[in-house]
Amino acid sequence: xxxxxxxxxxxxxxxxxxxxxxxxxxxxxxxxxxxxxxxxxxxxxxxxxxxxxxxxxxxxxxxxxxxxxxxxxxxxxxxxxxxxxxxxxxxxxxxxxxxxxxxxxxxxxxxxxxxxxxxxxxxxxxxxxxxxxxxxxxxxxxxxxxxxxxxxxxxxxxxxxxxxxxxxxxxxxxxxxxxxxxxxxxxxxxxxxxxxxxxxxxxxxxxxxxxxxxxxxxxxxxxxxxxxxxxxxxxxxxxxxxxxxxxxxxxxxxxxxxxxxxxxxxxxxxxxxxxxxxxxxxxxxxxxxxxxxxxxxxxxxxxxxxxxxxxxxxxxxxxxxxxxxxxxxxxxxxxxxxxxxxxxxxxxxxxxxxxxxxxxxxxxxxxxxxxxxxxxxxxxxxxxxxxxxxxxxxxxxxxxxxxxxxxxxxxxxxxxxxxxxxxxxxxxxx
Numbered sequence: 001x002x003x004x005x006x007x008x009x010x011x012x013x014x015x016x017x018x019x020x021x022x023x024x025x026x027x028x029x030x031x032x033x034x035x036x037x038x039x040x041x042x043x044x045x046x047x048x049x050x051x052x053x054x055x056x057x058x059x060x061x062x063x064x065x066x067x068x069x070x071x072x073x074x075x076x077x078x079x080x081x082x083x084x085x086x087x088x089x090x091x092x093x094x095x096x097x098x099x100x101x102x103x104x105x106x107x108x109x110x111x112x113x114x115x116x117x118x119x120x121x122x123x124x125x126x127x128x129x130x131x132x133x134x135x136x137x138x139x140x141x142x143x144x145x146x147x148x149x150x151x152x153x154x155x156x157x158x159x160x161x162x163x164x165x166x167x168x169x170x171x172x173x174x175x176x177x178x179x180x181x182x183x184x185x186x187x188x189x190x191x192x193x194x195x196x197x198x199x200x201x202x203x204x205x206x207x208x209x210x211x212x213x214x215x216x217x218x219x220x221x222x223x224x225x226x227x228x229x230x231x232x233x234x235x236x237x238x239x240x241x242x243x244x245x246x247x248x249x250x251x252x253x254x255x256x257x258x259x260x261x262x263x264x265x266x267x268x269x270x271x272x273x274x275x276x277x278x279x280x281x282x283x284x285x286x287x288x289x290x291x292x293x294x295x296x297x298x299x300x301x302x303x304x305x306x307x308x309x310x311x312x313x314x315x316x317x318x319x320x321x322x323x324x325x326x327x328x329x330x331x332x333x334x335x336x337x338x339x340x341x342x343x344x345x346x347x348x349x350x351x352x353x354x355x356x357x358x359x360x361x362x363x364x365x366x367x368x369x370x371x372x373x374x375x376x377x378x379x380x381x382x383x384x385x386x387x388x389x390x391x392x393x394x395x396x397x398x399x400x401x402x403x404x405x406x407x408x409x410x411x412x413x414x415x416x417x418x419x420x421x422x423x424x425x426x427x428x429x430x
Contacts, residue, residue, distance in 0.1 A: 008124075008132025010320070015336040024323065027336045029135070032164065032319050033117050036137045039160045043152070045113035045139060050095035052119065053077045056085045058094055061304050088121035092138035093298070093314050094305070100142055101307035110143030117319070131320060136293070140314035145299060147246045150277040150313055151253030153295060157281055157315050158259050161292070164322070165331040169292065171259060172280045174267030175247040176213075176296075177239045179275075185238040186212045192230055199226050213268050234265030246276050273300030281317065283325040292325060293317025337366075338387025340426055341406070344370035344379035346395040354394050357404070357419060365426040383409060389429070 005011060012026040037047070056076070077086040089095055096114055099105070105112060117137045124130060139156060141149055154171060161169055176182060189212035197205060201220040208215065215223060216232070239247065254261055267278045280294035295315025302310035326333075341361060345354040354369045361367035368386060370379065376393050383391035392404040404422060407414045417425050 006132070008126040010131065010133075024320065025333075028323055028326075028333050029319060031333050032322060033137065035163050036115070036117065036160050039163055040113070040115045040139055040156060043113065043156055045115040048096060048099060048114045048116050049118070050092070050099050050116065051089070052121075053086045053088050054095055054098070056087045058098055058305065059087055059090060061094070090120055090122050092116055092118075092120065092136060092316060093140060093301070096138070096140045096314075097142070097301055097305060097307075097310075097312060100310070101302060101305060106143070106308075106310065111149055112142045113139070114142070115139045134321075135319040136316045137319060138314065138316040139295075140312060142302075142310055142312045145297075145311035147249035147277075148253060150246075150250045150297060151257070153313050153315060154250075154254060154261075154277075154279055155257055155259055157293070157295065157317065161281065161317075161322070164326060166283070166322070166325055166329060168329055169281055169283045169325070171254075171261035172264035172267055172282060173251070173254070173261045174236065174264050174278045175239060175243060175276050176235050176267075176269050176274055176278055177243040177276060179300075181235075181238050181240050181243055182213070185235050188233065188238070189213065189215065192232065193226075196226060196230070216266065216268050235268055236263070236265045243276055250277055267294075269296050269298075273298050273304045275299040275311075277313065279315075283328070292321050336387070338389070339368040340365040340388070340429060341367045341390045341392065342369070342379075342383035342386055342388035343367065343404075344374045344382065344391070344393050346373060346376070346379075346393055348373045350394045350396070350399050353399055357394070357422065360419075361422055361426055364423050365430050367426070380407070380409070 010024050012024045012029055015025060015027050041047075077088055096116065100112070100114075115138060117135065119133050119135050121133055123132060126132060137160070139153065141153060154173075158169075158171065177185070190208060193200065193204075193208055193212065193215065197208060199222065200208065200215070201218060201223050204215045204218050204220065204223050207218075213235070216227060218224065218227075236247075251261075261279075264280070267280060269278050275297045276299075278294070278296035281292045282290040283292050293316050295313065297311070297313040299309070299311040301312060302308060341358075343354040343358050345351045351371070351373055355371075358367045358369040368388070370382060374382065374393075379393050380391055388409060390406045391409055392398075392406050394404065398404060402419045403416050404419060405414055405416050406425070
């Protein structure tokens, strides 16, 4: 049997590939990443890379031992002795906060804005918009607890999507309050669900003791039916005075910046280090769930990982899910460009000269060349196929005089350029 890629993964293929039905065009991926880079770095974010695998203990603390990700979906890379082993990272936040603490990034000016993109891994059921290896754009801000930082983070997520051309999205905004607010809410949930414990799924029975807020995120239809039946009060009803003032300040900024949003009381983050602002970005065209991504404030995470108290907030979206949304809206990606110049020799003795001229030109522009001699008609066909802007054919006359006769393939215009002036000509047209 022919070898196949692993289930739940995709190949990212070059432009013009004959089969893209279940794969991704690499230029579309690059389009998303380049757009994110442009938007985020304009706001002062700096790029960071972290390893594809981390210690399992970091992921357990950073994602939460009671989550499905840790309990059911982690890919183990290596395990030995009493060491907890290593796992492929299921998300980016824990790794970035670990890098922040380990490398003394607190010494940099605050708030420190960081961003990254790359593959994440979860061993889950494969369906539309849900893969085992997927890719995220991740943005994190460390060192500030002000509501303006929260609002800016939401604006940046919205701005990346807007610059990509996506329109059918909405922000769902919530708050999970301060630790004392969460404690009061968890006590309320325990009192509410305990008389109905036998109707809960096995996972939610465990959550009832450990972390009742996680019940509200349950994937069990029975759990969700019980939640509706009991008419569970939202977390927003339990916000303290400071958390409510913070939430209202975030809303004022979003309104002032013309970011449309809906208050969604159902948005929760069940882990103890989460604080206050939480949100999701939704689009109906992505499949099983409409969320493209989301974010939240996690002021307690650095301490949970063994460091000092460092306020933080961040978000991530899945690139594959975003591409599905762009496809659903019919958003056209920019046409991939070809070389600025394609060179071909008319005879074998000048193939080496064409190569040498191409290498020279690559110092300022994308230049490609034919690796064997071509007749003029075939050379121009090859230049068109590669989507080149200019083409030149080197024969014995051009070689002797040290010139190129450059043809603009769009207009048909031709002009002679000395080899010594080629880079100047190309640099003016990049």
